[in-house]
Amino acid sequence: MANIGVLVLQGAFREHIVCLRRLGAATVEVRRRGDIDGIDALVIPGGESTTIGKLLVEGDMLAPLRERVEAGMPIYGSCAGLILLCREIENSDQPRLGVLDATVRRNAFGRQADSFEAALNMRELGSRPFPAVFIRAPVLTCVGPDVLVLAEVTGRPVAVRQNNVLATSFHPELTDDRRLHRYFLSMCGAACPVYKQVLKDGNAVESAWKKL
Amino acid sequence: MKQGTPRLKTGLAEMLKGGVIMDVTTPEQAKIAEGAGACAVMALERVPADIRAHGGVARMADPTVVKTIMAAVTIPVMAKARIGHFVEARILEALGVDYIDESEVLTPADDRHHIDKRGFTVPFVCGCRNLGEALRRIAEGAAMIRTKGEPGTGNVVEAVRHCRQVMDEIRSLCALPEDEVANFAKECGAPLEAALAVRRKGRLTVVNFAAGGIATPADAAMMMHLGCDGVFVGSGIFKSGDPAKRARAIVQAVTNYRDYAMLAEISRDLGEAMVGIEISAITPAERMQERGW
Numbered sequence: 001m002a003n004i005g006v007l008v009l010q011g012a013f014r015e016h017i018v019c020l021r022r023l024g025a026a027t028v029e030v031r032r033r034g035d036i037d038g039i040d041a042l043v044i045p046g047g048e049s050t051t052i053g054k055l056l057v058e059g060d061m062l063a064p065l066r067e068r069v070e071a072g073m074p075i076y077g078s079c080a081g082l083i084l085l086c087r088e089i090e091n092s093d094q095p096r097l098g099v100l101d102a103t104v105r106r107n108a109f110g111r112q113a114d115s116f117e118a119a120l121n122m123r124e125l126g127s128r129p130f131p132a133v134f135i136r137a138p139v140l141t142c143v144g145p146d147v148l149v150l151a152e153v154t155g156r157p158v159a160v161r162q163n164n165v166l167a168t169s170f171h172p173e174l175t176d177d178r179r180l181h182r183y184f185l186s187m188c189g190a191a192c193p194v195y196k197q198v199l200k201d202g203n204a205v206e207s208a209w210k211k212l
Numbered sequence: 213m214k215q216g217t218p219r220l221k222t223g224l225a226e227m228l229k230g231g232v233i234m235d236v237t238t239p240e241q242a243k244i245a246e247g248a249g250a251c252a253v254m255a256l257e258r259v260p261a262d263i264r265a266h267g268g269v270a271r272m273a274d275p276t277v278v279k280t281i282m283a284a285v286t287i288p289v290m291a292k293a294r295i296g297h298f299v300e301a302r303i304l305e306a307l308g309v310d311y312i313d314e315s316e317v318l319t320p321a322d323d324r325h326h327i328d329k330r331g332f333t334v335p336f337v338c339g340c341r342n343l344g345e346a347l348r349r350i351a352e353g354a355a356m357i358r359t360k361g362e363p364g365t366g367n368v369v370e371a372v373r374h375c376r377q378v379m380d381e382i383r384s385l386c387a388l389p390e391d392e393v394a395n396f397a398k399e400c401g402a403p404l405e406a407a408l409a410v411r412r413k414g415r416l417t418v419v420n421f422a423a424g425g426i427a428t429p430a431d432a433a434m435m436m437h438l439g440c441d442g443v444f445v446g447s448g449i450f451k452s453g454d455p456a457k458r459a460r461a462i463v464q465a466v467t468n469y470r471d472y473a474m475l476a477e478i479s480r481d482l483g484e485a486m487v488g489i490e491i492s493a494i495t496p497a498e499r500m501q502e503r504g505w
Contacts, residue, residue, distance in 0.1 A: 009467050010230040010251060031468070046227045048251040048287055055249065055467055080227070092286070106286060112224055112310035113333050117214045135223050136288065136310070174223050 004188065005030040005039030009055040011047015011080060015173035019181045025188075036064050041074040041188045044081030046135070046171050049106070052080055053095035062095060069099045074164045076184045082167035083138050090141065100165050101144030108139040108156070108169075120151045120170075122159060125179040132158070132170035139169055161187075221335035221355035224288065224310065225419035228252055228356075228442055232432065232463050233421065235259045235446040237277070239284035245449070248459035252288040252311070254444070255281040260317045260364030260500070261447035261486065270318045272300040278307050290337070295504055296322025305334040311356070312336050314349075316503035317363045317446070324505060329353030339423065341374045341501055343381035344400030347410070350418060351403040357416060359440070360501040361424015364447050366488035368431040370501060371424045375438045378420070385411050424501070427452070427485050429465030429478055436469035453483030 004020050006013050008029045017027045020043070028039055042065070044052070056062050069075050075097075077085045084096050088103035109116070115136060119129035130151070139156040143149065151159035151168075158169040166187060172180040214220075231251025236242040237259060245253050257273040258266060272293050282289045288310035293300040295314055300321070304312050314327050316339050329336040330353035338349035339360035346357045359378060361371030381400065385407060388396055397407040409417050422435035423444035432443045445462055452458045461478040468474045496502060 008230070012226040012229060014229070015226065032471075047229070048227065048231060050246060050287060051231055051249045051251045051463065055463070058464065111282075111308050112220075112288065112335065113215075113305070113308055115215065115220045115224070117217055117220065133219060133223055135220060135227060171223060174219060174226065 002026070002040040002188065003028045003038055004185075005035065005042040007042060007044045007052070007081075009047075009059070010051045011045040012171065012173055013043075013045040013047075015171075016043045016045050016078075016181075019173050019178055020185075023178055023181055023185060025185060031059075033059055033061050033064060036061065036068065039073075041184075042068075042076070043184070044075070044077040044084055045173065046079035046081065049080035049083040050094050053084060056084075057095045062097065066097050066099060069097065069165065072164050074166070074184065074187045075099070076166040076168075076187075078168050078171055078173065079135065079137060082140075082169050085165060085167050086140070088142075100160070100162055100167055101147055102140045102157075102160065102162075102167075103142040104138045105141050106138050107136050108141075109134060109137055112136055118153065120153070120158070122151045124150050125183060130172075130179065131175045131177055132168075132172075133174045134158075134170050137169040216333035218355065222418050224335060225337070225356035228288070228421075229419055230467060231442045232459070232466055233290065233442070233444045234449055234459060235444075236281060236450070239280045241450055241455070242281045242284045242289075244456050245459055246285045246287050248456055249463035250287060250459065251442070252290055253281065253285060254290045254292065254313065254446075255309070256292060259447040259450060261366070261451050262364075263317060264364040264498075264500075270294075272297070272304065272318070275303065275307055278304070278309060282308065292318055293327070294318040295320040296325050296327060298327045301327050301329075301332065301334075301336075305332055309334065313358075314338050314354075316360060316500045320503050326352050326504070329355075337421075339501075339504060340378065342377045342400065343385070343410075344402045345504065346378060346416060346420070347397075347400075347402035347406040350416075351406050354418065356419050356421070358421040358423040358444055360504075361422065361426070362491055362494070363424045363500050364489075365425045365491065365494070366427040366448060366451070366486040367491055368425045368427070368434070369491060371422050371426060371431075371435060372438065374424075374501075375422055375435060375440055378416075379439050382410060382415060386414055426462075427488065428482075429458075429461045429475060432462045433465045433469035433475055436466055442466060448486055451486035453485075458482050458485075 335355035340346035359374035427448035
């Protein structure tokens with residue numbers, strides 16, 4: 001079975017692993033450079049983007065990851081993960097993968113007091129609004145022509161896709177709604193056919209988990 | 213749109229996991245901490261070792277200290293309020309800090325009551341020495357827990373004791389038949405609902421960091437092995453010989469706590485660690501961990 005890597009350097013990686021496993025995906029912890037060879041996709045969790053960036057540099061992982069993503073490996077970043085994917089970060093020279101053609105503003109809504117939960121309309125995920133948790137969240141202030149905007153807040157993109165790159169400024173891993181993770185697995189399905197089966201069985205696996 | 217919800221409060225703590233939160237007293241120190249990879253900083257006027265040496269009443273920091281540190285870094289900034297001092301907490305909330313530590317490092321302002329943290333928009337972290345204490349704080353609205361250890365000592369033994377105690381009690385609670393949980397909760401002074409929630413989840417319902425006496429990368433890695441989600445380092449960094457290098461090493465150690473070859477490498481040539489204090493040399497009345505109820 002194809003392996004969905006989860007970057008476990010710092011942040012809410014445990015929650016992403018739980019979400020993916022409940023959908024029946026096989027997950028692999030990515031902590032060191034050597035772990036990158038064994039994965040078919042990667043999730044970068046929320047956390048502190050400056051911390052994760054430094055650990056990526058110290059672990060010599062930025063270049064090999066960038067290479068894999070440029071070769072088509074599906075990648076999903078939430079919050080800090082989104083920041084690390086962007087090409088431009090306003091007022092910052094912090095390390096990044098830079099594979100998403102977009103400019104990001106960190107802490108765009110303000111500090112923790114300004115963090116919020118909102119129901120987002122995301123057509124790609126169906127008609128039911130998606131419960132989005134924004135914690136000291138970033139927004140994209142500018143996106144390239146190949147970037148598809150999946151959701152906006154006050155006219156700024158907060159969920160985007162550019163081919164094999166998916167990014168959200170909110171945290172689906174903190175809710176029980178698995179549609180975004182399922183959407184990412186469908187992207188992985190295009191890259192690794194075995195996931196088409198996972199998607200078909202996703203509902204069955206999840207209801208089995210709920211019974212446990 | 214909803215703000216100040218439990219999910220947002222506990223959610224920020226989830227984002228700090230696997231990270232190091234460092235005590236800082238100046239904007240320069242805050243920048244060093246951020247540069248070393250801290251996931252947040254704790255803005256203080258004095259680190260615990262100096263509070264211990266200085267004596268007298270320790271209070272919330274001057275708002276100017278907190279504000280200048282908030283302006284210096286982009287990572288979350290925490291600040292400490294005295295146990296029970298809800299007005300200090302409201303002032304810190306008005307300043308816009310990202311997290312409040314209702315902390316035994318400061319002199320308690322109330323000898324019976326902790327702050328009722330449920331009505332605040334800003335999230336709180338509180339110390340504990342055992343499961344009952346942790347669950348009382350969670351019931352009061354704490355969105356994150358840290359084991360107390362003995363602050364300002366550079367001696368990890370109390371942090372280890374408190375962490376093992378909490379983990380041990382969680383294991384006992386989870387092994388109990390459900391009809392014995394009420395008595396377990398009563399005996400450890402925990403609200404029944406909070407005890408049942410831990411039993412359902414198999415762990416604390418909020419993030420739990422280690423604190424109080426962590427001075428080396430090996431100390432930090434050991435706390436991760438014992439099941440903590442991350443570490444606070446108070447005096448251990450800026451009371452050492454080479455703060456930037458030690459801070460970087462402790463950040464690395466928390467992420468790579470199982471990689472002993474790497475721990476060996478990052479523990480090299482860190483300069484002088486802070487001077488430690490043997491716990492038996494501190495009279496029980498002077499132990500900060502005894503504060504809180």
